Amino acid sequence: MERSKVMTMTMTTTTMAMAAVGFALLFMAPQADATRFIVGGGGVGWTTNVNYTVWAQGKHFYNGDWLFFVYDRNQMNVLEVNKTDYESCNADHPLHNWTTGAGRDVVPLNVTRHYYFISGKGFCYGGMKLAVRVENPPPPPKAAPLNDKSGSSPSATFYRGQLVLPAAFAIAALWDTFVRIW
Numbered sequence: 001m002e003r004s005k006v007m008t009m010t011m012t013t014t015t016m017a018m019a020a021v022g023f024a025l026l027f028m029a030p031q032a033d034a035t036r037f038i039v040g041g042g043g044v045g046w047t048t049n050v051n052y053t054v055w056a057q058g059k060h061f062y063n064g065d066w067l068f069f070v071y072d073r074n075q076m077n078v079l080e081v082n083k084t085d086y087e088s089c090n091a092d093h094p095l096h097n098w099t100t101g102a103g104r105d106v107v108p109l110n111v112t113r114h115y116y117f118i119s120g121k122g123f124c125y126g127g128m129k130l131a132v133r134v135e136n137p138p139p140p141p142k143a144a145p146l147n148d149k150s151g152s153s154p155s156a157t158f159y160r161g162q163l164v165l166p167a168a169f170a171i172a173a174l175w176d177t178f179v180r181i182w
Contacts, residue, residue, distance in 0.1 A: 034062075034064040034065050034066065035062070035065045036066040036067075036068050037061070037066065037067050038068045038070060039069050039070070040055055041055065045070035045071055046128065047071060047072070047076075048123055048127060049126065050128075052128070052129060052130040053131070056130060056131070056132055061109055061132045061135070062134065062135060062136065063111070063137065064108075064109070064110065065109045067107040067117075067130075068104070068105075068106050068107075069107065070103065070104055071103050073099075073102060074103075076103075076121065077097065077099040077119055077120050078105050078117055078119065079091050079094035079097055079099070079118050080095045080096040080097075080098060080107070081093075081094050081095055081117070082095060083114065083116055083131075085118070086116035086118060086131060089118060089124035089125050089129065091118060091120030091121075091124065094120075098117075109132070111134065112136055113133075113134060114132070114133050114134075115131070115133075115134060116130075116131050117129065117130045
C-alpha cells in the first residue's frame with residue numbers, strides 16, 4: 001500500500017513539474033499581437049458617405065489582424081471582390097460574402113495580399129468600399145549591444161531577462177516535489 005501512495009505522489013509531482021515547465025515556456029514565448037480594426041472607426045462603422053481610403057491611410061494591416069465591420073444588417077452587406085470588381089463596384093461575383101446577418105462581421109486577414117471589400121445593393125457607389133494591403137509583421141527590434149563600461153556583468157544581464165520568473169516556477173515545482181516525496 002505504501003508503494004502505491006509513493007507512485008501516486010510521484011505522478012502528481014511529475015504533472016506539477018510539467019505544468020511549471022509549461023508556464024515557464026509560456027512566459028518566455030514571444031507575444032503575437034494582432035489588431036482588430038473597426039472599419040471606419042468606432043463611432044462611424046461601415047456606412048455611406050465615408051471615405052474608407054482616407055480611413056485606411058497610415059494604418060498598417062499585418063497578417064493575423066482582423067477587420068470588424070459594423071453596419072445596418074437590414075440594408076448593407078460586406079462582400080470581398082477582386083480589384084476589377086472593386087473599381088467598378090460590381091457585386092455580381094464576390095470572392096466571399098462575409099455577411100452573417102448580424103451586422104457585426106469579422107474578417108480575418110490571414111494571407112499576405114491585397115483585400116478588396118464593397119457593399120452591394122448600390123452602396124458601393126456611395127463610397128462603401130475598402131482596399132487594404134496585408135503584409136507580414138515587421139521583425140522584432142534588435143537587442144541593444146552590451147556596453148562593457150556600464151558596470152554590469154553578462155551574468156547580471158542574464159538574470160534581468162525573461163529567465164527569472166520561469167526559473168522561479170521551476171525551482172518552486174522541484175522544491176514541492178522534494179518536500180512531498182520526503
